Amino acid sequence: MSNLNVSLLGAGRMGCELLRAVAADANRFTLAGLWARSDSNIQSEDIADILVAAGVEPRSSLPSAIGNADVVIDFTLPDATAEIVAATRSLGKPLVCGVSGIKSADMQALRAAANDIPVFFARNMSIGIALLTRSAALAGAVLGTEFQIDIDDLHHKHKRDAPSGTALLLGEAVAEARGQAFEQVKYYDPEESGATRGQDDIGFSVRREGNHPGTHEVRFTNGRERLVFGHEVSDRRVFADGALRAAGWLQGKAAGFYGMQDLLADLTPRQT
Structure with missing residues (x-):
């Protein structure tokens, strides 16, 4: 070939x-x-x-x-x-x-x-991110809105978009699995203005530092248990x-x- x-x-x-x-x-x-x-x-x-x-x-x-x-x-x-x-x-x-x-x-x-x-x-x-996306979506579908969802996004200091495309991809996948319109439940407050977060909102936390290639974490919590999915790139x-x-x-x-x-x-x- x-x-x-x-x-x-x-x-x-x-x-x-x-x-x-x-x-x-x-x-x-x-x-x-x-x-x-x-x-x-x-x-x-x-x-x-x-x-x-x-x-x-x-x-x-x-x-x-x-x-x-x-x-x-x-x-x-x-x-x-x-x-x-x-x-x-x-x-x-x-x-x-x-x-x-x-x-x-x-x-x-x-x-x-x-x-x-x-x-x-x-x-x-990354195939790893594809697997993370699938896993997070499944968790969102099974756990529903009883669990609060937070997505952490860490990249190098030169990355311009925030949240990253990957973080948004994860949020979109979870929202779709829960039957939600992503833009209606996306919560990102970079200025820390204290904007009210809705009970079903998907929260984003963004950090830009060093030369980091990328780390993403998706957390599901309800006060009684905590489920965490993560992916870290070193190269x-x-x-x-x-x-x-x-x-x-x-x-x-x-x-x-x-x-x-x-x-x-x-x-x-x-x-x-």
Whole structure:
């Protein structure tokens, strides 16, 4: 079976981790292109060596960066999403998008593009987070509104969105499992204004410090017992490996909108 040709969009922290992951798995993946700003981290010695070995030069033109790709992986910023969706849809390229903080209009564009190309979207590419999401949703469905729910979100000091996309994903999954509209039960008070928290609200606590790749915790409490689900990342390579797994899984899929729970369903052993 021939290698999967992947084009990477973005050369920030995650983009560089993806470049390293592709280079480390050269028996399955080939770097077909890189779309990056001139001030990205591509000047670091190991990244420069990877690009030279692959015979790839960073491109400022998106179509030229993705023209030879079997799958495109996007870890840029939300401001680039509309352009990327339009280009991948126009060229018929499957898209794996791991961008956090995407605007509502751009999310609609992603879903619309899925009418023509396979689109895999995940705010967090970790299989562990996919399992945590499923487990927390099950707990929410079983325990109901008798239990108060709190979600803790810890990331590096440069992360812009708060709560993180992963924290919101967890909150949305639990709210849906409890039959609630997430925006009506989301409680986040970053200014500590003392805003009243509703009995059924899902509370968020956010910390941004150091170079932490990410820790999330979901707690269910009712005064008599406490159930805690958690996930901690020690290396960003987790997300890069997850994105490559998603790219491999997406190859050959029909046009449609996919996510980590779809991938997880294929990995879950079938009971006989």
